[in-house]
Amino acid sequence: MLNKATKYAIWVLVYTKKQNDKGLKPGVEEIARKIGGPRFYIAKILQKLVGKGIINSTKGKGGGYFFDRNKPEITIKELMGNDEIEKIFSSCVLGLKTCSIETPCSMYNKWCIIMSDFDHFVSSITIQSLSEKDFKF
Numbered sequence: 001m002l003n004k005a006t007k008y009a010i011w012v013l014v015y016t017k018k019q020n021d022k023g024l025k026p027g028v029e030e031i032a033r034k035i036g037g038p039r040f041y042i043a044k045i046l047q048k049l050v051g052k053g054i055i056n057s058t059k060g061k062g063g064g065y066f067f068d069r070n071k072p073e074i075t076i077k078e079l080m081g082n083d084e085i086e087k088i089f090s091s092c093v094l095g096l097k098t099c100s101i102e103t104p105c106s107m108y109n110k111w112c113i114i115m116s117d118f119d120h121f122v123s124s125i126t127i128q129s130l131s132e133k134d135f136k137f
Contacts, residue, residue: 001088001118002080008045009079010127011035016055016065017131025064035137054078073126080122089115 002010015035019026026034032042046065049055054074057065077085092099093111101108 003084005045006080006084008035008037008042009049010076010130011037011137012042012045012049013055013074013127014131014135015137017067017127020066021131025058025062025066027064031065073128075123076125077122089119
């Protein structure tokens with residue numbers, strides 16, 4: 001259900017957090033290798049995450065990516081782009097273009113319940129909570 005960029009962002013952040021908890025700051029090469037992602041794609045995701053202030057980076061020897069311990073926890077929903085959120089939350093489960101509250105399809109009411117549960121799910125799961133669990137990449 002999540003797009004590829006969001007999945008990779010989750011994996012990047014979970015791996016980075018796990019390494020930070022060990023006192024380490026992983027670099028692009030290490031992160032890409034450990035999560036099994038293309039280096040240039042992972043670099044682009046990391047650049048966006050730093051640009052949004054989700055994680056920080058330092059250059060040079062001993063550099064890498066790290067979390068600011070003073071920032072609040074990051075939810076999965078915060079990693080999702082507006083386009084992704086719009087696509088998931090406003091699409092008809094049957095793919096109908098005219099499905100809405102005014103012209104609902106036969107599954108609209110049940111789909112709204114599922115979407116509400118999904119919204120709660122992505123709003124409550126954090127990178128920090130995922131990093132505390134055994135996470136296989």
